[in-house]
Amino acid sequence: MLNDKELDQKLDKLIIGESVEETDPLIDIAKDITALKKIKIKEDRFGELKDEFVSTASKIEESQKSQEAVQVITKPKKIYFMNLRRAAAAALVLLISSGTTAYAATGAMPDSQLYTVKRASETASIYLTPSFLKSGLEEKISKERIREIKYMLKKKNTITNEEIIKELMTDVKDYGKTISEEKNLKDQIKKLDTEFNSKFNRNSKSTEKKNNDFKLEEKIDKQNNSVGKNKNDSEGNSRKP
């Protein structure tokens, strides 16, 4: 019978498709399992899903290009001033072409595929707004973030949602610094922070429990491993549920 290191080496060969001339029963089982590689999604469904992915990727690429063009205009370097007209024209064309998508994305929430487009167009509008009008725009964006956090807080307590809200909270706090005179907005941010902490308190406990469970399992592994050197694999079965 092979030990775990020898088995691992044979499996590496098996995985890359090399033939393994071994009569060990574990290798036979491994061959049966590698046959599951034949499981595939239906081709037409794969095509549909890929189309969705590519169209989202294209939207992001488009909005990124328009953002880059905007950055080119706002850079106060001489060389860019020379080409200002050309760059402005390019930005305009890109903005108009991505305009339909950006318009559709205005009401998008963080769990929507169009959300990235919405955020990109927000960034672009910040670049385009003159500095004396910026505070008004930032306040408007903060209010939008607060609306999104409220929406996300109504959703289920998942790790994904927790991460999304955390990111939104950071964003809204950053904006909060620049619009500090708006007391009402600051109060709202504080209130949401408390709500977020109380909602996900339970989640952090479950993560802690998961970590503890895992540490316990690792401890058992180590113990079994040291016993296993003498008794081969017989105690491996004791971990079966």
Next chain:
Amino acid sequence: MVSRYKVKRMQKKLDLKKVIEDAKRHDVEALSHLYDEFFDKIYRYIFIRVRSKEVAEDLSSQTFLRLLEKISDFTWRGSGFSAWLFRIANNLVIDWFRVNKEVSKEIEVEDEKASTEYSVITNESFKEVILALKTLTDNQQQVIILRLVSGLTCRETAEVLDLSEANVRTLQYRALTATREELKVKADA
């Protein structure tokens, strides 16, 4: 039109690092290539764990949308990309199990009756193997699927599951022993 990555792949000149660099700039062709390269592996990994075709399709799509969001944060460290992507998939599966505890139980019951969820699998022996894997502990199951079905290396598997390589080797040894016993019991019965 044949993608430039496809041509390079055929010529065996494709450098994954270069593809990822392009994908980080949201180059659609590079992203599309990563999708072709990894979708089936991710789908299989999720399907065997959730045992539902629809859920596997949904979670695989979400994995790639998450890739779009996060790829700009990815830093190339040797072979870390597969581990990074499978980690995203793993987190989504964990989230799904957390939210759909009841649904997952129902699917398990249906599995016993060889339900239509398995319509994607034509071979009878596949079902037996999947049901045998179901009897393993969660870590053992994951190690076996990542190593033998998705084709990850021992190091990548350890990275996905936050374990040491030695731990992965022990888990895979025990998992194979337990699967052999399970299949033996079924064959005897």
